[in-house]
Amino acid sequence: MTKTETQILGILKKYISSLLTETVLEMAVKRSSVDLDNLRPGDSSRLANSLKNGCRLFITNTTERDKCYSDLDLFFSTAIMSTRGKNHSATIPIEEERDIVIARTEGRNLCAELGFSLSAQVSVATVISELARNIYQYAGNGEIELKILDTDPMGIQVLARDKGPGIEDIQVILDGDYKSKTGMGKGLMAARKLMDEFEIQCDPGMGTTVTIRKYLDSRP
Amino acid sequence: MLETMRIPIIKLYDNLIVSIQVALSDKLVRQLKDDVTMEIEKTGAQGLIVDLSGVDVMDSYISRAIRDIGVVARLMGVKTVLCGLDPMIAINLVEMDMNLEGIMTTLNMESAIEYLREQEAEQTVPFHFGPENE
Ligand SMILES: Nc1ncnc2c1ncn2[C@@H]1O[C@H](COP(=O)(O)OP(=O)(O)OP(=O)(O)O)[C@@H](O)[C@H]1O
Numbered sequence: 001m002t003k004t005e006t007q008i009l010g011i012l013k014k015y016i017s018s019l020l021t022e023t024v025l026e027m028a029v030k031r032s033s034v035d036l037d038n039l040r041p042g043d044s045s046r047l048a049n050s051l052k053n054g055c056r057l058f059i060t061n062t063t064e065r066d067k068c069y070s071d072l073d074l075f076f077s078t079a080i081m082s083t084r085g086k087n088h089s090a091t092i093p094i095e096e097e098r099d100i101v102i103a104r105t106e107g108r109n110l111c112a113e114l115g116f117s118l119s120a121q122v123s124v125a126t127v128i129s130e131l132a133r134n135i136y137q138y139a140g141n142g143e144i145e146l147k148i149l150d151t152d153p154m155g156i157q158v159l160a161r162d163k164g165p166g167i168e169d170i171q172v173i174l175d176g177d178y179k180s181k182t183g184m185g186k187g188l189m190a191a192r193k194l195m196d197e198f199e200i201q202c203d204p205g206m207g208t209t210v211t212i213r214k215y216l217d218s219r220p
Numbered sequence: 221m222l223e224t225m226r227i228p229i230i231k232l233y234d235n236l237i238v239s240i241q242v243a244l245s246d247k248l249v250r251q252l253k254d255d256v257t258m259e260i261e262k263t264g265a266q267g268l269i270v271d272l273s274g275v276d277v278m279d280s281y282i283s284r285a286i287r288d289i290g291v292v293a294r295l296m297g298v299k300t301v302l303c304g305l306d307p308m309i310a311i312n313l314v315e316m317d318m319n320l321e322g323i324m325t326t327l328n329m330e331s332a333i334e335y336l337r338e339q340e341a342e343q344t345v346p347f348h349f350g351p352e353n354e
């Protein structure tokens with residue numbers, strides 16, 4: 001039996017009869033068509049969902065069920081840290097328009113693997129899309145760096161960096177009084193509002209760096 | 221390949237149907253805007269249904285483009301209905317303080333078609349002068 005298998009069974013045994021745990025796991029593995037010995041990025045969230053579906057049949061007490069779900073989430077997010085590496089980070093260059101889609105898709109996948117809720121996944125992907133488009137529109141090129149934060153609760157950090165002209169009227173923009181010539185002037189506001197932490201460094205002539213962080217448990 | 225991809229527009233009776241099932245790049249969005257306008261002109265469609273069920277995010281650019289499509293369609297005498305918007309994305313839109321103002325939105329394709337059918341039926345009621353009644 002592999003280590004992953006033992007660990008998952010260990011979690012399940014706390015909530016359902018040990019006679020059933022192996023069946024639940026087996027079914028979930030089959031249904032999500034993953035290889036337990038070789039979990040690839042993206043696999044864990046599918047497996048986690050299948051496992052939860054299986055557990056739902058056997059854990060009738062909703063408090064217990066939620067506890068089991070969060071144990072599973074915690075397990076998989078820790079597992080992804082060890083497969084991706086604790087200090088996992090990925091840098092996506094933003095040079096062409098299509099890099100915007102690549103960056104937000106990468107970001108969303110990483111959030112999914114970490115066990116972020118669907119709505120948090122959408123928020124992070126949307127914010128990445130805004131920041132990447134700003135780079136492309138106003139600075140020409142730059143990069144998006146995604147990083148797992150080994151904090152408690154765990155989080156994701158997105159850094160959008162370019163060597164463009166910087167932003168002179170940043171205060172006006174963040175006060176919400178800004179009338180954009182090129183868009184709706186919603187991008188940076190959304191980044192600040194939807195994320196847990198938002199920092200911007202954009203002194204004219206120094207380029208622009210926007211840093212946002214979103215943590216796992218912050219909001220459903 | 222990505223570069224030449226287009227979102228298909230289907231004509232079904234009096235309506236045009238667009239179903240977005242890929243992550244939208246800005247280029248794809250612009251292409252769609254042009255294509256829809258051209259198809260409306262070419263086909264003389266009465267209604268336009270945009271199925272958003274496969275959209276991954278509605279960021280400021282995409283939502284503005286969708287809104288633009290609705291506005292252009294209206295100027296050309298075509299009613300637009302959006303459908304299939306993922307609830308998480310809908311919540312996100314509201315949180316970002318963006319709206320698709322003025323565009324009818326339904327849960328799914330069926331109710332979108334039904335809505336357009338009702339609209340059409342209303343329009344074919346013979347016009348008569350007189351005090352307005354409900
Ligand atoms: N990376 C950047 N480099 C230089 N200027 C920027 C950068 N990002 C944003 N800006 C400036 O800040 C303004 C506000 O950006 P924001 O993303 O909030 O709105 P917008 O891009 O104008 O419109 P929207 O994002 O709603 O389409 C922009 O109009 C632009 O002038």
Ligand SMILES: [Mg+2]
Pocket residue numbers: 130133134183186187188
């Ligand atoms: Mg912007």
